[in-house]
Amino acid sequence: MTAIVWIRKDLRLHDNPALYHAAETGKVLPVYIYDKDDKIGSAQKWFLHHALESFQKRLESAGSKLLILSGKPSVILPEIAEKYEAESIHWNRQYEPAVFNRDREIGESLHNNGINVNTYEGRLLLPPWDVKKNNGDPYKVFTPFYKAMQKHDIPQALPAVKKIDPASFNKRDSLSLEDLNLLPKVNWTSGMEKRWTPSEEAAVRRFNAFLDKKLKVYKGKRDFPAEEASSALSPYFALGLLSVRSVYHSIKKSAEAAGEPFIRQLVWRDFAYSLITHFPETETDPMNEQFKSFKWMNEKDQLNAWKDGKTGFPIVDAGMRELWSTGYMHNRVRMIVGSFLTKDLLIHWREGADWFDDTLVDADVANNVMGWQWVAGSGADASPFFRIFNPTTQSEKFDPDGEYISQWVPELRKLPAKYIHDPSSAPDDVLEKANVQIGRDYPEPVVDHKTARKRALDHYDKVKKK
Numbered sequence: 247m248t249a250i251v252w253i254r255k256d257l258r259l260h261d262n263p264a265l266y267h268a269a270e271t272g273k274v275l276p277v278y279i280y281d282k283d284d285k286i287g288s289a290q291k292w293f294l295h296h297a298l299e300s301f302q303k304r305l306e307s308a309g310s311k312l313l314i315l316s317g318k319p320s321v322i323l324p325e326i327a328e329k330y331e332a333e334s335i336h337w338n339r340q341y342e343p344a345v346f347n348r349d350r351e352i353g354e355s356l357h358n359n360g361i362n363v364n365t366y367e368g369r370l371l372l373p374p375w376d377v378k379k380n381n382g383d384p385y386k387v388f389t390p391f392y393k394a395m396q397k398h399d400i401p402q403a404l405p406a407v408k409k410i411d412p413a414s415f416n417k418r419d420s421l422s423l424e425d426l427n428l429l430p431k432v433n434w435t436s437g438m439e440k441r442w443t444p445s446e447e448a449a450v451r452r453f454n455a456f457l458d459k460k461l462k463v464y465k466g467k468r469d470f471p472a473e474e475a476s477s478a479l480s481p482y483f484a485l486g487l488l489s490v491r492s493v494y495h496s497i498k499k500s501a502e503a504a505g506e507p508f509i510r511q512l513v514w515r516d517f518a519y520s521l522i523t524h525f526p527e528t529e530t531d532p533m534n535e536q537f538k539s540f541k542w543m544n545e546k547d548q549l550n551a552w553k554d555g556k557t558g559f560p561i562v563d564a565g566m567r568e569l570w571s572t573g574y575m576h577n578r579v580r581m582i583v584g585s586f587l588t589k590d591l592l593i594h595w596r597e598g599a600d601w602f603d604d605t606l607v608d609a610d611v612a613n614n615v616m617g618w619q620w621v622a623g624s625g626a627d628a629s630p631f632f633r634i635f636n637p638t639t640q641s642e643k644f645d646p647d648g649e650y651i652s653q654w655v656p657e658l659r660k661l662p663a664k665y666i667h668d669p670s671s672a673p674d675d676v677l678e679k680a681n682v683q684i685g686r687d688y689p690e691p692v693v694d695h696k697t698a699r700k701r702a703l704d705h706y707d708k709v710k711k712k
């Protein structure tokens with residue numbers, strides 16, 4: 247009996263339900279199908295290339311090989327099922343709206359052709375339809391979702407697959423990883439190379455180090471970007487190099503109450519998936535209908551200044567430069583740059599979400615859409631629109647010594663902490679001593695925050711009155 251395992255965002259041997267259950271049935275053929283129409287951003291493609299490379303080695307250590315193909319899964323899967331005389335096919339579900347619908351159609355068609363189709367939960371703590379209100383409606387607010395989730399048992403993680411009985415295929419039938427062209431032609435990935443090791447082993451090591459050293463300070467320090475007190479596990483979750491259930495149970499076992507703030511963040515992730523599953527239109531449309539007529543300004547030069555980290559607001563610029571260099575940005579800073587784009591610049595949140603999709607190694611449709619709708623004020627359980635972050639006070643509060651700014655905006659490094667958050671307010675002699683001329687070494691602020699704030703509130707008032 248041959249079982250096909252359709253590998254996607256689950257590049258791991260531990261707690262991989264599709265691989266685990268297929269391996270129980272007999273011979274296994276793991277296949278990865280690259281569809282160039284799939285939305286994968288440039289930074290994540292780099293991560294994916296290396297993650298696939300390391301997953302190939304993991305599979306080989308268990309006695310198997312990855313068949314790599316390119317094209318439409320709806321065409322390829324029936325073809326290989328016939329060619330390799332597969333009796334069953336197994337995959338872990340994905341929930342991006344278009345992918346979920348496509349997979350359902352593929353499943354139905356394979357089933358009608360007599361193939362035994364098995365899908366599993368390998369991405370979340372619980373499938374998105376498990377946590378609902380008593381009346382069956384999905385939650386739109388996080389806290390009741392979190393409380394409801396606590397009443398559920400989270401299934402235990404499955405053991406790592408150690409031995410696979412391989413279904414053999416001709417080497418010539420498989421593409422090589424290089425054939426997928428995931429790596430950029432121009433090499434701009436050195437910052438990502440320094441920061442990330444895209445492998446299952448590295449994901450597990452990072453988690454263990456976090457559990458050992460950082461979890462105890464997570465609650466108090468997670469909001470301070472210079473502290474690097476969060477787990478930085480998001481890229482590993484995004485492509486499934488790490489199982490969220492195994493992380494959940496390890497934390498529960500070893501940390502109990504101290505682990506609660508971290509578990510809460512994992513539940514935010516499940517909440518994001520619940521939202522995108524039940525409200526798929528929110529991938530592009532505002533969750534709050536009032537925002538449909540909101541007047542965005544979408545000034546191209548300002549959008550470019552934001553992307554380039556040249557807005558003249560140091561905390562915003564530091565975040566955008568960290569993103570460009572490493573494919574990652576700290577959560578607090580994501581909120582600050584997001585608020586700045588949507589409220590100070592009045593640029594549509596989708597522009598920000600698209601840029602994040604292309605530049606984040608942890609790009610994840612559900613989390614990204616929820617994050618952006620939250621900062622824009624148009625989402626479920628969003629920060630109210632009238633709560634507009636002041637980038638300077640946020641910076642003073644969460645980067646008090648300007649350490650994070652100094653790292654990513656080095657031209658301001660010599661400014662005293664008092665002025666690093668708002669260099670254009672520094673007296674001339676201070677600027678001179680720090681070798682900073684505003685407009686030459688560092689940009690003038692692209693907007694005046696007070697004026698921008700008032701303008702945003704005016705725009706908000708207009709949609710409120712409708």
Ligand SMILES: Cc1cc2nc3c(=O)[nH]c(=O)nc-3n(C[C@H](O)[C@H](O)[C@H](O)COP(=O)(O)OP(=O)(O)OC[C@H]3O[C@@H](n4cnc5c(N)ncnc54)[C@H](O)[C@@H]3O)c2cc1C
Pocket residue numbers: 468476477478479480481483484511512514515518575576577578580581584602606608609610611613614615617618621
């Ligand atoms: C505008 C905006 C866009 C975002 N886009 C993404 C994205 O594309 N991909 C992504 O994974 N996260 C996104 N987030 C959520 C969050 O910023 C990242 O998950 C977090 O910064 C990852 O760092 P970490 O692994 O150190 O998090 P930790 O604090 O260590 O949290 C552990 C895990 O919990 C999950 N998590 C934490 N915070 C959130 C959150 N607010 N929402 C959902 N899940 C969360 C992540 O999987 C994270 O790895 C976005 C947030 C905002 C405000």
